[in-house]
Amino acid sequence: MIRVLAGTAALMALAAAAGVVDSRLRHIQVALAPNAPLGSTVQAPAATATAPARPVAPAATTGPDASAPATQDGSSATAAAAAAFDPATLVAKQRITLEEAHYLWTLGDPFVDARTRARFEAGHIAGAFHLPAAQFDINAPALQVLDPQGRVVIYCTGGECDDSESVAIRLQQLGFTQLLIMEAGYDDWASAGYPTAQGPPDGEPW
């Protein structure tokens, strides 16, 4: 029995040594790094992604843009909200609230849903792309469209869910520098009455 245990210890020690060497050779990122610092000017939203017209949210919203008239791109509402929400500040903060995320949504920033496919199709933030954390695929259609130099807001189910952070880490490794994580979940967004949609992501067949 001693011999068997010694053999086990030897095999595992050998493997552990290989693992340590491997970890030095191949780097992985376990935690989310801060976003790259911005200049003082407000960063334009991602130009590559075809942002749908994003009207200001219906009356369910309270806040600085509630009284402004709805326009094609919400620009006057944007000006009113800009005093409260500065995109540069939000990018520096990285983790943002539901209202802050919605503000960026009205600016046309792309949203990424990190949940499973089933949950995405059952209901997602209107216009959101789908990059599930569990099966992150670097060949995903969303990655062809998202601009690494632009802002991207990622969300999942909220609360303890860290899928959005997992996806954010992956995106950082792909060169994205303006990642924001909406700490609230999809259900909070839907409860607030903000725009949602069902079915597969835009541009993908049923």
Added chain:
Amino acid sequence: MVSTRCDWRRGLDLCFVRLVLGGLFLFAAVIKLQDPQAFATAIKAFRLLPTDVIVWPAFIIPWMELVLAVALVAGLWSRSAALGLALLLIAFGGAMVSVMARGLDVECGCFGRFFGQKVGWESLVRNVVFLALAAPVVARGGGALALDGLIGRGRDGDTDRTAPGAPRADALD
């Protein structure tokens, strides 16, 4: 454990177990080694370790699976390899129980991108089944088609090259 006459038959069932269990772990190890980032994410979801140290098991566990699986499939140090895999399985089982007790919704991460499965009773039962497979090899050795048998009598006290039917030297110490 008393040896019996039908050693070669016993050897075949052990050989079968070695190939199945070793093969599964080999597959799992290769998948994890191809994408250590994904495995690290899976470990993180279990919320058992602080983030700073996750990089170690993210690499060491797959390498252990690989080394032990190769040894098991080849039948080299079969009992030791099977024991090592059994220890890993016990550790995984403990982690699963912890996750289930805390009510977390976690993907197993056992086979990477394939067979994405939530940690629950099904994964726990599978874990126990694997343990049950490993047990006879730990107890009795590699069986048929094992390098242990070629190298000579019982490096770790298992198969030797006596003819089938002859009493086997028991080396369970």
